Amino acid sequence: MVQTTSSVTTFDEFMAWYPEQGRYELINGRVQEVKPTGVHEQVGGYLNGRLAVEIARLKLPYFLPKSCTIKPFSEQSGYLPDVVVVDSTQLKHxxxxQxxxxxxxxxxxPLIVExxxxxxxDDYQRKAADYEEMGIPEFWIVDYLGLGGRRYIGTPKQPTLSVYQWVDGEYQVALFRDEEPIVSPxxxxLELTLAQVLQESQVQGNDM
Known part of the structure; x- marks a missing residue:
């Protein structure tokens, strides 16, 4: 946590303050430093690469920015997704x-991955609700340690990849584990399983 005072930061204040070094998010008016673990970065890097290959294969007008900020409707939040697929044809809006x-x-x-x-x-409650409100078509939560609440990933808790699809104004969620083929709208x-993600990301047994 970077912010220690009781004052609430707005998104515009957050962006004006944002330093050249470090990674930060604004969560409900509070600035938080993002410090992902090595395994977290391995999983994100692998997924980024797989999606880049798929975009190139299909010749889609999409790209994967190195870093970008998502501003939901709230004036007191700003997120830094782990992976985001951007439609270049929509940037004029x-x-x-720039x-x-x-x-x-x-x-x-089209797709955000946390x-x-x-x-x-933050991922299962706050971000899912904000991304749903924004109408983001597809949202993945990659819970490679099975940390989420049982109401989100079931019992027993285990590594789970949740795919949220925006349908008629709200998210419908499907859960994928082990060797189950991930279904992406x-x-x-895409031919991918959570087991493959963990294996190719070199997530070892002691990381689980």
Whole structure:
């Protein structure tokens, strides 16, 4: 936690303050430093590479930015997704993109991926609700340690990849574990399982 005072930071204040070094999010008016573990970065790097290959194969007008900020409807939050697929044809509708590499329109992001860290409630509760409100078509939560609440990943708790699909204004969720083929509306021909993600990311047994 970077912010220690009781004052609430707005998104505009957050972006004006944002330093050249470090990674930060604004969560309900509070600035938080993002410090992912090595395994977290391995999983994100592998998924980024797989999706990049799929985008190139299908010749889609998508790209994967190294870093960008997502501004939900709230004026007191700003997120830094682990992986985000951006539709370049929609950037003309993004007023903050050129100046701040910030996205505000759900249609600009066909898919967002969040990889669960210790504060899993941010992903399953706050971010899922905000991404749903924005109308982001597809949202993955990669819970490679099975940390999420049982109401989200079931019992017994185990590594789970949740795919949220935006249907008629709200998310419908499907859970995938082990060798179950992941079904992605954005990439319907994607051949991928959670077991493969963990294996190719070199997630070892003691990391589980």
């Amino acid at each position: 993004e007023p903050r993109w 100046r701040e590499s910030t996205l505000t329109q759900g249609k600009s992001m 990889i669960v860290s210790t504060n899993w409630r 954005t990439f319907p021909d």
